[in-house]
Each structure stands twice: as C-alpha cells, then as structure tokens.
Amino acid sequence: MFNEISKEMSNRMRQLEEIDKIDRGNGTPRLERLRQIPPETGKFISLMAANCPKGEFVEIGTSAGYSTMWLSLAAKERNIRIKTFEILPEKIKLAKETFKTAGIGKYVDLIEGDFLELGKNIKNIAFCFLDAEKEIYEKCFDLVAPRMVKNGILIADNAIDHYNEIKPMMDKAEKDDRFDCLMVPIAKGEFICRRK
Numbered sequence: 358m359f360n361e362i363s364k365e366m367s368n369r370m371r372q373l374e375e376i377d378k379i380d381r382g383n384g385t386p387r388l389e390r391l392r393q394i395p396p397e398t399g400k401f402i403s404l405m406a407a408n409c410p411k412g413e414f415v416e417i418g419t420s421a422g423y424s425t426m427w428l429s430l431a432a433k434e435r436n437i438r439i440k441t442f443e444i445l446p447e448k449i450k451l452a453k454e455t456f457k458t459a460g461i462g463k464y465v466d467l468i469e470g471d472f473l474e475l476g477k478n479i480k481n482i483a484f485c486f487l488d489a490e491k492e493i494y495e496k497c498f499d500l501v502a503p504r505m506v507k508n509g510i511l512i513a514d515n516a517i518d519h520y521n522e523i524k525p526m527m528d529k530a531e532k533d534d535r536f537d538c539l540m541v542p543i544a545k546g547e548f549i550c551r552r553k
C-alpha cells in the first residue's frame with residue numbers, strides 16, 4: 358500500500374503535516390488546529406484496516422482528511438469507500454479540498470454532521486477509527502460497539518496523551534465481554550478493541 362501513494366497524495370500529506378506543525382507551535386486556538394495523527398499512526402491504522410473482515414470502514418473526526426488519506430490506501434486495496442464524519446464546516450471545506458487534490462474521492466464518503474446522530478444509520482462496521490473530541494469517546498463506543506461485525510476493529514486515538522479524558526471509554530471496553538482490548542504505544546497511543 359505505502360509504495361502506491363500518488364505524488365498528489367504525497368504532496369497534500371506534506372502540506373497538511375506542515376500546517377499541523379505550525380498550528381501546534383504558534384498558539385492557534387485548539388478548534389482551529391488540524392490536530393491530525395502523525396505518519397506512523399497513519400501507517401498503523403491503514404495496515405489494521407486492510408486486514409479487517411468484510412464490512413464498513415468508518416472514521417469519526419475527519420479534520421482536513423489527513424488520516425482519511427492513509428485509510429484510503431486500505432479502502433483502495435479492499436475496493437470499498439470509507440465513511441468519514443466531520444462536524445465543523447471549516448474542516449469539511451479543507452477535507453473536500455484534500456480528497457479532490459489527492460484524487461481519492463472514489464474511496465471516501467464525507468458525511469457532514471454529528472456522528473452521534475448520523476452514525477446511528479450505519480451497520481456492519483468492520484473498522485472504526487475514533488479521533489474526535491475526547492468527551493464523546495464513550496458515547497461513540499456505545500454507538501459503534503453493537504454495530505460491529507465479528508472480528509471488527511475499533512481504534513481510539515490519544516490513549517496516551519489524553520489518557521485521563523478517554524479512560525472512562527477504555528475502562529468500559531476492557532470490562533465488555535464482547536471485546537479484546539490492548540493499548541498500543543505508537544505515537545499518541547492507539548487503543549484497540551476487537552469485537553469477538
């Protein structure tokens with residue numbers, strides 16, 4: 358997958374990485390920042406997604422579409438479309454620009470609005486990347502968990518750098534008999550839940 362990244366996608370990745378780096382250092386307000394994953398997390402989630410069972414790919418929190426570009430590599434391999442949810446209009450605009458310039462419109466459905474409302478319509482989730490506001494992780498877990506297929510994977514980002522905020526969700530998943538869970542210390546910490 359990784360050697361199939363097009364020049365256009367690679368250019369857009371570099372551009373967003375640069376904006377994200379500047380945002381983090383110059384005091385840009387939190388909600389205006391891209392707050393995107395680093396490349397090693399991108400590789401990790403795309404590898405996991407590529408090996409999931411048959412079903413829907415879902416991403417909660419698109420921002421400018423950086424993580425979606427990584428996931429599109431797996432979607433391309435599986436010949437499916439990712440459903441990625443974003444609530445903020447400014448981010449939706451940037452994401453549309455990303456999907457157009459990276460040439461991945463064929464593999465992405467950008468769903469504009471609140472996942473907690475719109476996500477209720479999704480069934481058969483084989484892979485879910487959860488990277489939204491930390492306060493809604495537990496609600497997202499409650500919504501996604503019963504909609505997952507056997508052997509489906511949910512990955513929650515920020516399990517290390519926002520440990521305290523997402524602990525309630527991680528504790529709940531650990532206690533849930535339907536799941537095997539593990540925190541993987543890649544980058545900001547990836548909490549994996551496998552639906553049995």
Ligand SMILES: C[S@@+](CC[C@H](N)C(=O)[O-])C[C@H]1O[C@@H](n2cnc3c(N)ncnc32)[C@H](O)[C@@H]1O
Pocket residue numbers: 391392393394417418419420421422423424425442443444445448470471472473488489490493
């Ligand atoms: C950490 S950023 C996502 C970064 C992105 N995954 C990446 O790595 O490129 C979180 C995003 O989630 C969006 N978000 C927060 N709550 C949401 C909700 N309820 N439904 C959809 N999107 C939401 C925010 O607007 C923000 O753009």
